[in-house]
Amino acid sequence: MTLAGRHAWITGASRGLGLAIARTLAGAGAAVTCVARPGAELDAAVAAIVREGGRAIAAPADVTRDAEVAAAVDAGVRAHGALDIVVLNAGTWLPGTVTETSEATWDLLLGLNLKHAFLALRHALPHVTRPGGTIVGIDSIGGWVGAADACAYAASKWGLRGLLESVALEVKPARIRVSIVSPDAINSAGTPIEPGSDERAHTLDPADIASVVLHVCSAPAHVAIGNVHVWSIARAVRSVS
Numbered sequence: 001m002t003l004a005g006r007h008a009w010i011t012g013a014s015r016g017l018g019l020a021i022a023r024t025l026a027g028a029g030a031a032v033t034c035v036a037r038p039g040a041e042l043d044a045a046v047a048a049i050v051r052e053g054g055r056a057i058a059a060p061a062d063v064t065r066d067a068e069v070a071a072a073v074d075a076g077v078r079a080h081g082a083l084d085i086v087v088l089n090a091g092t093w094l095p096g097t098v099t100e101t102s103e104a105t106w107d108l109l110l111g112l113n114l115k116h117a118f119l120a121l122r123h124a125l126p127h128v129t130r131p132g133g134t135i136v137g138i139d140s141i142g143g144w145v146g147a148a149d150a151c152a153y154a155a156s157k158w159g160l161r162g163l164l165e166s167v168a169l170e171v172k173p174a175r176i177r178v179s180i181v182s183p184d185a186i187n188s189a190g191t192p193i194e195p196g197s198d199e200r201a202h203t204l205d206p207a208d209i210a211s212v213v214l215h216v217c218s219a220p221a222h223v224a225i226g227n228v229h230v231w232s233i234a235r236a237v238r239s240v241s
Contacts, residue, residue, distance in 0.1 A: 001218040004029035007080040008217070009073065011035045011063050011120060012090030014042040017138065017186060020206035021087055024214050026054030030085065033076030035059045035069075055080070063090045063116040073123040083127045085217050088117045088164075089138045091156075098151045106152045113156035117163055125167075131175035132221025136213055137164040139182040141229065168226075177224040179216045183209050184231035204232055 008025045012018035014036035026032045026049045034049070036042045038060030049056040057079045059072035076083065091113040094105055117137060128135070142150060143157030161180060168178035187203045209230060216225045 001214055002029050003085070003214075003218060006030045006084035006217075007033070007076065007082065008085035008087060009033045009035065009059075009076045009083050009124060010087040010089060011116060014039075014045045017206040017209055018087075018089040019045050019048075020210040021089060021213050022056065023049055023052065023054070024207070024210035025085065025087075025217065026056055027052065028214055028218065030217075031055040031080040033057055033059050033072070033080060035061055035063060035072045035076075036090070037062060063120065064111040066119055069116070069119040070123045073120075073127065077127050082129050083124055083133065084130060085134050085136070086120065086124045086128065087136045087138070087213065088120055088160075090116050091138065093150070093153050095149045096152060097149055101152050109152040109156045110159070113153070114159045114163065117160055121163075121167055125171065125176075128171075128174075128176055133171075133174075133176040134217045134219075135164070135167065135171070135176065135178045136216055137161075137178070137180045138209075138213075139164075139180050141182055141184045141231065143180075143182055144229070175221070177219075179225045179228065181209065181212055181216065181228045181230065184229075204230065 003025055008030040010018055010022050013022040013034035022032045022034050034046050034056055042058050042060060046056045046058045059075040061068035061072040063069055096105060137160055139160050140157045142154050143161045146154055164178050164180050183204055185203050187205050212230055219225055
């Protein structure tokens with residue numbers, strides 16, 4: 001699979017899944033713009049991609065702030081040209097029942113998991129100009145089925161799905177694809193898991209999801225891949241449709 005000549009703009013790209021996606025797409029030939037909060041972690045992520053032979057820049061931003069997202073899009077366009085791939089990966093998870101969840105927690109999860117995607121799309125889409133452009137939203141199995149002790153997280157991820165499915169209809173006439181990748185349990189902290197262990201059988205690595213994103217982004221321009229659910233074969237998951 002090759003992404004030579006394409007530009008991928010990725011949020012939450014300084015660590016975990018976002019960094020795995022950035023490294024994978026860069027390894028396939030894409031120029032990548034890594035968007036995340038400023039700091040040593042983002043600088044190290046970009047340096048690692050460059051050491052591996054990839055083309056990458058840092059675009060520091062708080063992705064819940066409109067002006068900073070706009071600046072991060074502009075930085076990517078100045079460095080690498082028009083956008084071909086936008087990966088909406090930034091997000092987090094916090095537990096809490098509806099009575100335990102504070103307003104601050106609600107605002108944090110809805111801001112990072114949902115508002116960030118709205119802001120990114122608003123500023124990035126005008127720069128996705130070539131047919132076959134691809135928007136990838138990293139959702140969750142929790143965006144399809146409810147879960148006790150995760151009401152704010154589930155609300156944000158269901159909202160993300162609604163946003164992306166609506167945008168898919170808006171950009172279809174321009175032949176831009178929108179895909180939603182919904183993983184189950186991910187070893188996002190990156191702590192090594194012992195081969196052959198029960199945890200290994202039930203937990204995905206960021207690289208596993210990154211390979212799925214690469215497949216979505218490298219599909220022929222006339223092919224749109226919609227909703228993709230990803231879980232380990234060994235893990236029991238409620239049916240989603």
